[in-house]
Every structure is written in structure tokens, then in C-alpha cells.
Amino acid sequence: MPLSSLLPFYSHPLWADLALDVDPAETGPLILAAVLLSLVVIYLASKVGGEICLRINFPAVLGELVGGVIVGISVLHLLVFSEGGAVEPSLISTLLQQTAGMEPDLTALISQTSSEVISVMSEIGVIILLFEIGLESDLPGLLQAGLQAAVVAIVGVAVPFIAGTIGLIYFFHIDTIPAIFAGAALTATSIGITAKVLAEMQRLSSPEGQIIIGAAVLDDILGIIVLAVVASLAKTGTVEISNVVYLIISSIVFLVGSVVLGRLLSPYFLGLVDRLGTRGSLLIPSLIFAFALGYVAVALQLEAILGAFTAGLVLGETDRRRELEEQVVPIADMLVPIFFVCVGAKTDISVLNPLVPENRPGLIIASFLIVVGILGKVVTGLTVFGRPGINRLAIGVGMVPRGEVGLIFAAVGTASGVLSKSLDAAIIAMVIITTFVAPPLLRIVFKPAAVTIPALATEEGLAIASEARESES
Amino acid sequence: MPLSSLLPFYSHPLWADLALDVDPAETGPLILAAVLLSLVVIYLASKVGGEICLRINFPAVLGELVGGVIVGISVLHLLVFSEGGAVEPSLISTLLQQTAGMEPDLTALISQTSSEVISVMSEIGVIILLFEIGLESDLPGLLQAGLQAAVVAIVGVAVPFIAGTIGLIYFFHIDTIPAIFAGAALTATSIGITAKVLAEMQRLSSPEGQIIIGAAVLDDILGIIVLAVVASLAKTGTVEISNVVYLIISSIVFLVGSVVLGRLLSPYFLGLVDRLGTRGSLLIPSLIFAFALGYVAVALQLEAILGAFTAGLVLGETDRRRELEEQVVPIADMLVPIFFVCVGAKTDISVLNPLVPENRPGLIIASFLIVVGILGKVVTGLTVFGRPGINRLAIGVGMVPRGEVGLIFAAVGTASGVLSKSLDAAIIAMVIITTFVAPPLLRIVFKPAAVTIPALATEEGLAIASEARESES
Numbered sequence: 001m002p003l004s005s006l007l008p009f010y011s012h013p014l015w016a017d018l019a020l021d022v023d024p025a026e027t028g029p030l031i032l033a034a035v036l037l038s039l040v041v042i043y044l045a046s047k048v049g050g051e052i053c054l055r056i057n058f059p060a061v062l063g064e065l066v067g068g069v070i071v072g073i074s075v076l077h078l079l080v081f082s083e084g085g086a087v088e089p090s091l092i093s094t095l096l097q098q099t100a101g102m103e104p105d106l107t108a109l110i111s112q113t114s115s116e117v118i119s120v121m122s123e124i125g126v127i128i129l130l131f132e133i134g135l136e137s138d139l140p141g142l143l144q145a146g147l148q149a150a151v152v153a154i155v156g157v158a159v160p161f162i163a164g165t166i167g168l169i170y171f172f173h174i175d176t177i178p179a180i181f182a183g184a185a186l187t188a189t190s191i192g193i194t195a196k197v198l199a200e201m202q203r204l205s206s207p208e209g210q211i212i213i214g215a216a217v218l219d220d221i222l223g224i225i226v227l228a229v230v231a232s233l234a235k236t237g238t239v240e241i242s243n244v245v246y247l248i249i250s251s252i253v254f255l256v257g258s259v260v261l262g263r264l265l266s267p268y269f270l271g272l273v274d275r276l277g278t279r280g281s282l283l284i285p286s287l288i289f290a291f292a293l294g295y296v297a298v299a300l301q302l303e304a305i306l307g308a309f310t311a312g313l314v315l316g317e318t319d320r321r322r323e324l325e326e327q328v329v330p331i332a333d334m335l336v337p338i339f340f341v342c343v344g345a346k347t348d349i350s351v352l353n354p355l356v357p358e359n360r361p362g363l364i365i366a367s368f369l370i371v372v373g374i375l376g377k378v379v380t381g382l383t384v385f386g387r388p389g390i391n392r393l394a395i396g397v398g399m400v401p402r403g404e405v406g407l408i409f410a411a412v413g414t415a416s417g418v419l420s421k422s423l424d425a426a427i428i429a430m431v432i433i434t435t436f437v438a439p440p441l442l443r444i445v446f447k448p449a450a451v452t453i454p455a456l457a458t459e460e461g462l463a464i465a466s467e468a469r470e471s472e473s
Numbered sequence: 474m475p476l477s478s479l480l481p482f483y484s485h486p487l488w489a490d491l492a493l494d495v496d497p498a499e500t501g502p503l504i505l506a507a508v509l510l511s512l513v514v515i516y517l518a519s520k521v522g523g524e525i526c527l528r529i530n531f532p533a534v535l536g537e538l539v540g541g542v543i544v545g546i547s548v549l550h551l552l553v554f555s556e557g558g559a560v561e562p563s564l565i566s567t568l569l570q571q572t573a574g575m576e577p578d579l580t581a582l583i584s585q586t587s588s589e590v591i592s593v594m595s596e597i598g599v600i601i602l603l604f605e606i607g608l609e610s611d612l613p614g615l616l617q618a619g620l621q622a623a624v625v626a627i628v629g630v631a632v633p634f635i636a637g638t639i640g641l642i643y644f645f646h647i648d649t650i651p652a653i654f655a656g657a658a659l660t661a662t663s664i665g666i667t668a669k670v671l672a673e674m675q676r677l678s679s680p681e682g683q684i685i686i687g688a689a690v691l692d693d694i695l696g697i698i699v700l701a702v703v704a705s706l707a708k709t710g711t712v713e714i715s716n717v718v719y720l721i722i723s724s725i726v727f728l729v730g731s732v733v734l735g736r737l738l739s740p741y742f743l744g745l746v747d748r749l750g751t752r753g754s755l756l757i758p759s760l761i762f763a764f765a766l767g768y769v770a771v772a773l774q775l776e777a778i779l780g781a782f783t784a785g786l787v788l789g790e791t792d793r794r795r796e797l798e799e800q801v802v803p804i805a806d807m808l809v810p811i812f813f814v815c816v817g818a819k820t821d822i823s824v825l826n827p828l829v830p831e832n833r834p835g836l837i838i839a840s841f842l843i844v845v846g847i848l849g850k851v852v853t854g855l856t857v858f859g860r861p862g863i864n865r866l867a868i869g870v871g872m873v874p875r876g877e878v879g880l881i882f883a884a885v886g887t888a889s890g891v892l893s894k895s896l897d898a899a900i901i902a903m904v905i906i907t908t909f910v911a912p913p914l915l916r917i918v919f920k921p922a923a924v925t926i927p928a929l930a931t932e933e934g935l936a937i938a939s940e941a942r943e944s945e946s
Contacts, residue, residue: 031589032596033771036764043761050751060751096772113589116504120590123505278523278533280806287807288516291509298506299569327803333753334760334804 034114046337059439061196068344079345122342125335130305134312149214152380160186160376184230188223190403191216212398221251234418250300262314351425362425369430401438406431507587519810532912534669541817552818595815598808603778606668607785622687625853633659633849657703661696663876664689685871694724707891723773735787824898835898842903874911879904
């Protein structure tokens with residue numbers, strides 16, 4: 001079939017300004033086809049990976065990450081994302097080229113556009129995940145754990161940063177600015193991975209879970225500030241104090257402001273929801289709230305997931321919480337796997353191959369960063385005070401995974417020319433190991449408590465605990 | 474804040490090949506912000522429009538379409554899609570430019586990418602809608618109505634096509650090829666709008682609903698074939714018979730094959746689903762099935778929504794139907810409004826303004842096309858045989874809305890240079906009027922029956938009817 005016979009049943013806004021001679025009526029169905037095929041691949045990877053992990057008693061999310069690695073840049077090249085650089089088209093677009101008779105020129109275009117769409121969908125996935133986590137979290141419990149979470153977050157940023165930077169300078173004779181950058185890459189916990197593992201183990205509302213989630217949220221903000229500082233240091237050699245002050249103030253105003261305002265306004269919000277008669281009368285206003293706060297967070301140079309989490313927290317305090325949770329579950333089931341599979345797919349594990357001689361210097365530095373990265377977070381559990389019987393090890397381990405956030409540090413460092421190739425590879429290796437090791441570790445360290453409160457480990461247990469919490473409040 | 478201080482917490486595959494000097498780490502959060510803001514606008518438009526329509530006793534989907542018109546290209550310019558041509562950036566990206574300190578150069582880029590993402594999400598929305606409609610449809614009932622639906626579909630394509638073409642040639646002295654093209658644009662019913670209105674009135678499983686849905690699905694396929702014929706006629710002056718034969722065979726093979734194979738394989742599918750233990754164990758395999766069939770449909774040069782509808786039909790025959798329906802509802806609530814608001818937003822109603830002198834020739838032709846477009850479909854109800862007491866008028870009116878499909882005809886015709894400006898405007902006007910008039914008309918013509926079976930008009934009624942149907946089978 002010639003390309004001209006492809007039937008343009010959907011038009012697309014596309015590339016018109018970019019002086020590319022492409023008819024959007026021709027690319028439209030192809031982009032949709034590429035996105036559909038990508039979603040099929042993502043879901044297959046997430047389910048095969050998740051189910052295998054479940055059977056060998058690992059967290060399902062680890063399986064989704066590994067499934068992503070297998071379909072992604074490292075192995076099968078089915079899902080390929082060009083992170084700043086040009087990359088060969090994914091296998092999916094090559095398949096499209098064959099099944100739909102697409103011209104090779106179009107392949108790169110379709111591949112880029114569809115991977116862009118999948119990227120945004122994966123971000124909406126993690127936004128929905130954090131919204132769900134916020135809904136399931138317990139605001140009073142979180143506030144009660146607030147001071148301890150703050151200490152955990154600050155220690156968990158400071159220890160790996162200082163130990164990493166000094167170690168790189170003294171043991172590896174790395175220059176100060178690259179060492180500071182690599183040290184900074186050790187700081188930010190991936191809230192998504194930790195929260196997902198906790199949710200899978202039904203430990204979100206345990207005291208440990210509350211401290212971990214609170215600390216991970218604060219850690220996320222600290223990570224943003226640290227990145228702003230080191231990025232400006234790398235670019236200009238100085239630190240823009242005004243920018244740091246701006247970030248600190250805006251994050252405090254945002255978090256406190258949205259919770260306080262949200263709690264004040266939620267009765268009016270529910271009153272409005274009660275008067276709506278069309279489909280999605282609770283869901284759509286809640287999504288408007290979550291997406292709007294996500295947008296405000298991005299506009300303040302924070303992260304969208306912080307806004308979604310805060311929106312979930314506020315709506316979780318209302319009496320429509322249970323109903324909203326039930327409606328968010330299928331949406332999360334549909335969108336969240338896209339995020340985890342994409343994180344895996346974007347991870348290039350070839351830097352871990354010791355058989356490649358160029359990898360070896362990076363791997364030696366990586367071993368150091370991994371030790372600092374894990375120990376520097378595990379010690380944070382020791383800072384928790386006044387909570388006899390709490391699982392300190394679990395809190396520390398919960399802060400270990402670096403996930404996508406660490407990869408961004410590496411990408412920014414490499415883009416600004418601060419990081420050498422081996423240091424860049426070492427950071428990526430550290431991110432891979434901490435991300436993939438944390439979920440099973442977390443399951444191991446939480447085991448003893450699971451034996452003492454076995455009911456909590458089942459779905460019924462969660463329902464009972466959740467009801468108990470509701471009747472308390 | 475300078476652009477350089479924007480914090481790149483998510484990287485994006487983007488534009489790398491296109492010789493644009495854009496750092497994806499800088500555009501990433503902005504694209505996400507633009508998508509989030511667009512979603513907030515879409516949801517606000519859908520809820521405000523839907524609720525107003527509900528209160529004045531119009532179908533909610535009409536409100537979503539009108540809400541889309543108001544936020545779209547016609548009025549507020551908040552959501553702008555560049556359908557093949559360059560368009561000024563949307564107000565959303567201008568707002569982003571101001572709130573996030575974005576450089577003007579980036580605005581066009583962000584605007585295009587985010588509108589592309591929204592476009593694909595809206596298509597996934599209509600895919601989910603048709604999947605849901607398929608789930609709620611009754612395959613035996615649909616097969617029983619098959620012959621009548623086929624007659625309705627064929628008459629509903631032939632009458633407007635012949636009457637439109639001949640009328641344009643004789644009354645308006647338009648050349649043969651443009652007249653054939655405009656006549657062809659009168660043929661394709663928008664299955665999405667009709668199905669949504671029927672679902673809102675809980676009439677999907679009524680005898681009329683079954684015939685309408687069956688006819689709309691066949692009509693969709695006939696529309697694809699007609700478009701292939703006229704597009705090749707417009708381009709080369711001849712008809713590629715081989716292509717027409719290919720389309721007819723592939724659509725028959727696809728529809729029959731996927732239903733037969735699906736019914737054969739569904740026990741194994743359910744057996745597999747029962748063995749899964751991770752979250753979304755029913756939903757994700759079902760989505761894999763729907764998206765994979767959607768992909769196959771696109772690869773066969775059909776439409777993705779046909780694949781999703783067939784997948785829904787097959788899964789609707791299984792005993793997990795009710796459970797799956799419950800999980801699909803919130804997903805449809807989230808994604809379907811994006812489709813209808815986008816259809817409205819893409820519609821430029823300025824061609825309807827009679828105060829603009831250039832519009833007048835088009836409006837006169839449009840009046841003719843509208844009359845032919847409505848009457849040519851309404852008469853199809855008269856062809857229904859052997860069904861005493863059936864609401865023939867409702868069936869005819871159900872086939873009236875042209876929606877997005879008609880707009881594609883206009884876009885293809887204009888792109889290939891066949892349609893004059895006034896004929897193009899006339900087609901767009903015909904699409905607008907048939908789309909916006911059909912939902913309230915459908916509600917009016919269905920009224921009498923609603924009085925005789927009042928229980929069906931309530932949600933409980935649907936549940937009762939649905940249960941009755943289940944116990945029958």
C-alpha cells in the first residue's frame with residue numbers, strides 16, 4: 001500500500017512550523033498506532049515483570065522496572081526515548097514502517113512524537129500515583145511525624161552529599177566542582193518508587209510509612225534546591241543566593257498554603273460536587289484540583305507530583321475519600337505502570353558491564369557512590385527519636401532509591417560539561433543499583449513487623465485499619 | 474526568573490533531530506505544565522457545559538462540545554490545534570510564557586507539542602469510549618439487528634451521497650469532482666457522539682440503540698471506503714479498484730475474525746487473568762486486548778475505535794463483564810471528555826457568521842447540505858422492517874451527527890485542492906449543525922418511548938434491564 005492511500009481519519013497539530021513537508025493527515029493515524037503499540041508493549045512488560053516478581057516474593061514495581069529495562073534502550077529497543085540526543089528510531093516505529101508501509105523519513109518523526117506522548121503520559125501516571133498516595137496518607141499522622149520526617153530528610157541529604165563529595169576529592173582526586181555535583185546526585189530520594197513499594201506492602205499508614213513519605217516529600221524539595229545550587233555552580237562558578245531563597249520560600253508557601261487553603265475550601269468543594277449531576281461528578285473536580293495544584297507547583301519551579309500529593313492529602317481528609325479512592329484505583333492501574341516501565345526503559349544498564357574496559361574506572365567510583373548512597377540514607381533511621389519500637393532500619397532503607405531524579409542530575413551534569421564520562425557512568429550505576437536494590441531490601445526489613453501485625457499484610461487488614469482510622473477521626 | 478534557572482526534573486525526548494537548539498531538560502517541565510493546564514481547561518469546559526445542558530434538559534455531551542467551542546479556536550483560544558497549518562500559540566502557552574518566564578521562541582514549540590499530546594489523549598479517550606460502548610453492547614442483540622443495521626447503514630450512505638452530489642451539480646452548478654467530494658462528506662456518521670447520547674439516555678441496549686450502534690459501526694467502515702474512493706478520485710481522477718476491494722475485504726475479515734477468534738480465546742484469556750496477582754489484573758490484560766485490536770485496525774487502514782469496540786464486545790460476553798465495566802467507568806470519565814471538548818475546540822464556528830460577506834455563498838450551499846444531511850439520514854429509519862412498534866424516527870435521527878469524521882473530509886478535500894473555499898466552509902457548517910442538533914433531537918424523538926418504559930430511564934432501570942439480559946443468556 002502506498003503512503004498516499006493511508007486514510008487520514010484523525011488530523012493532527014504537528015510540525016507545521018518546523019518547515020517539514022509532512023501532511024498531518026498522514027502522520028496522525030501513524031502516531032496513534034505507535035502510541036497504542038507502545039502501550040501494549042508497556043503493559044505486557046509491566047504485567048510479565050510484575051507477576052514474576054510477585055511469585056519470587058519481590059515487589060511488583062521492581063518487576064515493572066526490570067520489564068522496562070528489557071523493552072527499553074538496554075535490551076530490546078522497543079521503547080526508546082531520546083534524552084536530549086538523537087537516537088535511532090525504536091523497534092516499534094520500524095515495525096510500523098513495515099506493517100503500515102511508512103516512508104523511512106517519517107519513521108524518525110513518528111518515533112519522536114509518540115515517545116514524547118508516552119513520556120507525558122508516564123508523568124501523568126506518576127502524578128496520579130502521588131495523588132493516590134496523598135489520598136491514602138493520613139494528614140494528621142503526617143503532621144505528627146513532621147519533625148521526625150524533616151530530620152530524616154535533612155540528614156539523608158547532608159550525609160550522602162558531604163561523605164560523597166569529600167570521598168571523591170580525597171580518595172579519587174576528583175576536582176571540587178565535579179565532586180560536589182556527584183555528591184549532590186546522591187541526595188534525592190525517588191518518592192515514587194518508595195511510595196509504590198510501601199503501598200504494595202500496605203505500609204503507607206504505618207508509623208514508618210508516614211515518616212518515610214513525609215521525609216521523601218521534603219527530600220524532593222531539598223533535592224530541587226540542591227540541584228539549583230549545583231547547576232548554577234557548574235554554570236557560573238557561583239551560587240545565586242536569591243534563587244535558593246526563592247525556592248525555599250516558595251516551597252514552604254506552596255506546601256503550607258495549599259494544605260491550609262485546601263482544608264478551608266474543601267467543604268465548599270464538596271458542596272459543589274454534591275450539586276453536579278453528570279458523569280464523573282466527584283472524579284473530574286478532584287482531578288481539576290490535583291492538576292491545577294500540579295501546574296502551580298511547576299510554575300513555582302517545584303514538581304508537579306508535589307501538587308498532586310498535596311491535593312490528595314487535602315481530599316483524603318474529606319468524607320468522600322473512600323469513594324474517590326475507588327475511582328482513582330483503575331486510573332492508577334492504567335497510568336502508573338507507564339511511569340515505572342518508562343523509568344526502566346530510559347535506564348541504560350550497559351554502563352554496568354565490567355567486560356567493557358571503558359566502564360571500569362566508572363564502576364570503581366560507582367562502588368564507592370553506591371556504598372555512600374545506601375549507608376548515607378540508612379543511617380537516617382537512627383535519627384528518629386521518641387518512637388520506641390519503630391523500625392529504624394525500614395525508614396533508612398525506604399529513603400534509598402534514587403530513581404529518575406538521580407538520572408536527571410547525571411543528565412544535567414553531563415549537559416553542562418562538568419561531569420567526566422566515568423563520573424557520569426558512576427552516577428548512573430549508583431542510581432540503577434539503589435533503585436533496583438531498595439524494593440527487595442525494603443520488603444526484607446519490613447518482614448519482622450509483618451509477622452507481629454499479620455492482618456495488615458492482607459487487603460482485608462488494610463480495610464480494617466483504614467476503617468478504624470476513619471472511626472477514630 | 475531566567476529560563477536557565479528552570480529546574481529540569483524530567484527529561485524529554487524532543488526535537489533533537491530537528492536542528493532546533495532546544496534543551497529538552499528545559500522544555501520538559503514546560504510541556505508537562507502546558508498539558509496539565511490544558512487538562513484543567515478541558516475539564517472545566519466539560520463540566521460547566523455538561524451541567525448547564527443537564528439543567529436545561531439537553532444531553533451533557535452537547536455541553537461538552539459547546540464548552541469545547543468556547544475554549545477553542547472559535548472564542549477563547551485557550552486550546553488551539555494546528556490542523557495542518559501554522560496557528561498562533563494558544564493562550565495557555567502565552568500564560569505559561571508569563572508565569573514560567575518562558576522565551577517566546579519556545580512558546581510555539583511547547584504549544585505544538587502539548588496540543589499533540591492532548592490530541593492523542595483525546596483519541597485514547599474515544600477509544601476508551603468505544604471500548605466501554607462495546608462492553609455495554611449486547612453481541613447477540615447486535616448480530617440479530619445486523620441485517621437491519623446493514624440496510625440502515627447502506628441507505629444512510631447512499632441517499633445523502635447521491636442527493637447531495639446531484640443537487641450540488643444541478644442547483645449550484647458545481648463541477649462533478651468537487652460535488653462528489655462534498656456529497657461523500659455527507660456520508661459518515663460520528664459513532665462517538667451518537668453512542669454517548671444513547672449511553673446518557675440508557676438506550677444502548679434498546680432495539681433502536683442496537684440498530685443505531687450496528688449501523689454506525691458499518692457506516693464508519695463505509696465512510697472509510699468512500700473517503701478512499703473520493704480521495705483517489707480527487708488526486709488522480711481515477712478510482713483504484715484494488716484499494717477499494719482491499720478495504721472491503723480487510724474490514725470484513727477484521728470484524729468477523731476478531732469476534733470469532735475473541736470468543737474462542739476468551740476462556741483462556743479469563744483463565745490467565747485469574748492467575749494474575751498484581752494490581753489491575755483484569756483491567757490491564759483487557760486494555761492490552763483493546764489497544765492491540767485498535768492497532769491492528771489502524772494497520773489495516775481502518776480505525777482504532779473499531780478495534781476497541783470489537784474488543785469491548787468480546788469481553789462483554791464474558792462473566793467478568795460487570796467488574797470490568799466498573800473499572801472502565803472512571804477511566805472513561807477521565808479521558809472521554811477530552812475527546813468531546815477537543816472536537817468542539819477544533820471546530821471553527823466563524824464560518825457560520827452571516828455578517829461576514831465571504832461566508833454567504835458557503836452558507837447558502839450549507840443550508841442545502843444540512844437539509845440533505847439530516848433528511849438523508851432520517852429516511853433510513855423507514856427501511857427498518859419486521860420490527861413493529863420500533864421508533865423509526867429515533868433510528869434515523871441517531872445517524873445524523875457527522876462530528877469529527879466530516880471535518881476530516883473537509884480537511885482532505887481542501888488539502889488536495891478539490892474544494893473551493895465556499896464549499897469547504899459549507900461542509901464545515903453542515904458538520905457543525907448536524908453534530909450540535911442531533912443530540913437534543915435524539916432526546917426529543919426518544920421521549921415517547923421513555924414514557925412507556927420509564928424504568929429504563931433511570932440507572933436502576935438499566936441495572937434491572939441488564940440483569941434481565943444476563944439471566945436470559
